[in-house]
Amino acid sequence: MDATYYLERLLRLEILVAVLGVYLAQLVAYKTYQFFIYPYFVSPLRHLPGPKDHHFLIGHTLNQFRSGSPNEPFLAWMRQWPNASLIRYFNVGNSDAVLVTSLAAHKEILRDKAYSFQKPAFFTRLVSDIVGFGLVFAEGEEHKKQRRVLAGLFSPSNLRALVPVFRDKARHLSYLLDQIIETEDGVVELVSLYSKIMLDIMGVFALGVELDNLRSANTSNASFDECYHELFEPDGLGQLLMAINGIVPIRWLPVEANRRFIQANKTVRSQLTGIIQDRIRTVGAAKAAGMDGGPDEGNDLLTFMVAEKYYADSDRWTEDDIMNQILTFLAAGHETTAGALTWATQLMIEHPSETKRLRTEITTLLQRDPSPDQHTIDTLPYLHNFTREVLRLQCPAVNVAREAAEDVVIQGVAIPKGTTLMMQPAVVQRNPSIWGPDCDEFRPDRWDRLEGPAEDPWAFTAFSLGPRVCIGKAMTMLEFKIILIELVSGFDLEAVGDARMSEIKLINPSPLLRPEGGIRVRVRRVEEP
Known part of the structure; x- marks a missing residue:
């Protein structure tokens, strides 16, 4: 009986080893096929032009991180293959990815077949902790429904009502610059200053409150904008962890940069939760008293959403739904405009004659x-x-990434389901075949005489286009102009040091075009004529 027992155990062990061996053999065969056979001999994209200097395991990811700019090496590829509509490269795991270069291909993807694509998983992991799962991540019919609900906030009448808010914050910027002139000899770091002003504006628009009055309940007593700054501008290790997290989830790692990020995110969400719950009570009480949405209905995004969707008779939004929309608009609405102001200032310094014309x-x-x-x-x-x-030459938003949700044909090329398609404003807006040989030069007058492909509305992609065009485009342009009016009319700016645009080191990887370490300038009041 003992011999039979041991024989049975040995047989089971042999079966286990055999099964494990078959599994490992299948895994090795599949990975061999995935890494070395499918990309080169099977993929329908194998005939597209594209770079070959990739690693078999991580594709071109390391090359992108080493390039020094989030716009590279995509710009270089576009110029290497100027006549291509689609350029093939490789993501992690030697998976197919496509850089979209032509206007015709952009129109197919962003307009004609917009809902055949979705946000890629890596993009979701990269930014969803910060921007929430609001309008940016909604797909298909859900995206259409959310956009219809929120469109009313961006009507011409609502934008006109926001002009005093923008002007008030622009004047507050002047006040801060005057203080800096008195106390710091006029030397200021622009990125953090513009980010604070734009976050203040978005606080009033999105929440109806002054965010700089919010303090954390924790022992550090950190302000809202300090915690928000930690999320958007982590240190070097934090940037690396953010990039890796876009590929493999690693927020669970017990390292200090992760702990700071998690704590800042928790603080931001906790403060927003308090505001949302308070607004729900206020609007609910107003409705109970016979007032449609309270005395401030329509003045800010939060009140609007609570009145229209939280208390809706059907298809109601939960508190979490509202939180996600608030996070989306705070993130999308403040960093991009702050970046535009930063690059506008740098360009004004480098082009004094253009600044003089603008001031006049x-x-x-x-x-x-x-x-x-x-x-x-x-x-x-x-x-x-x-x-x-400014937005053409130095577009703050770097990537518009999509993933094929189904097999689809673009420009006659079969794009398999799951393929990543990368669209970059810079690849279109700094394309010599569209904007001419001077596409890298700052020439505002070019807009008076657009010719050829540059006349096509799709040649300007700073806000994306099609059904998913930025819902806040008109608002962003308005606040950008109002702040520039205040800044240019009141202050002269000069560089601290001699760094020019081409020499500024950029944060990379990053979803935004941002200078590493900010930009320091000296400001002084414009002398009266």
Whole structure:
């Protein structure tokens, strides 16, 4: 009996070893196929042009991290294959990815077949902790429904009502700069200053509160904007962990950068939860008293969402739904405009003659109308050209990433389900075949005489296009212009040091075009003529 027992155990062990061996053999065969056979001999994308200097395990990811710019090596690839609509490269695991370069391909992906694509998993992991799962991550019919609900906040009448808010914050910026002139000899780091001002604006728009008045309940007593800054501008290790987390989830690792991120995120969400719950009670009490949504209905995003969706008769939004939308608009609405202001300032310093023209146009307007309305501001031709040229040349948003949700054909090329497609504003807006040989030069006057492909509305992709075009585009342009009017009319700026645009070190990897360490300038009041 003992011999039989041991024989049975040996047989079971042999079976286990055999099963494990078959599994390992299948795994090795599959990985061999995935890494070395499918990409080169089977993939329908194998005939597309593209770089070959990739690693079989991590694709071109390391090359991107080493490139020094989040726009690279994509810009270099576009210029190496100027006639290609699609350029193939490799992601982690030698998986297929496609850089989209032509206007025709952009139109197919972002307009004609917009809902055949979705946000890639890596992009979700990269930014969802910060921006929530609001409108940015909604897909298909859900995206259409959310956009219809939120569109009313960006109507022309609502934007006109926001002009005093933008102007008030612009004047607060002037106040801060005057303080810096008195106490710091006018030397200021612009990125953090602009980020704070834009976050203040988004606090009023999205929440109806002044965010700089919010303090944390924890022992550090950190302010809202200090915690938010930690999320958006981590140190070097934090940037590396954020990039890796986009590939493999690693927020659970017990390292200090992760702990700071998690604590800051917890603090931000805790403070927002308090505001949301308080607004739910306020709007609920107003409705119970026979007031449709309270006395402030429509003045801010939160009140609007609570009145329209939290207390809706059907298809109601939960508190978590509202939190996700608030996070989305705070993130999307403040960092991009802050980045635009940063690059506008750098370009003004490097192009004094363009700055002089801009100041002349602005001061002429202010002499006639010290508090111009939205219509008047939008009629300033050089300001309009200037802002568009800033966004063309130095677009703050780096990537528009999509993943094929189904097998789809783009420009006659079969794109398999799961393929990542990368669209970069810089690849379109700094493309010589679209914008001419001077595409890397700052020339606001080019907007008066657009020719050829540059005349196509799809040649300007700073806000994306199609059904998923940035819902806040008009608002962003308005606040950008109002702050520039205040800044240019009141202050002269000069560089601290001699760093020019081409020499500024960028944070990389990053979803935004941001200078590493910020940009320091010296400001002084414009002398009266």
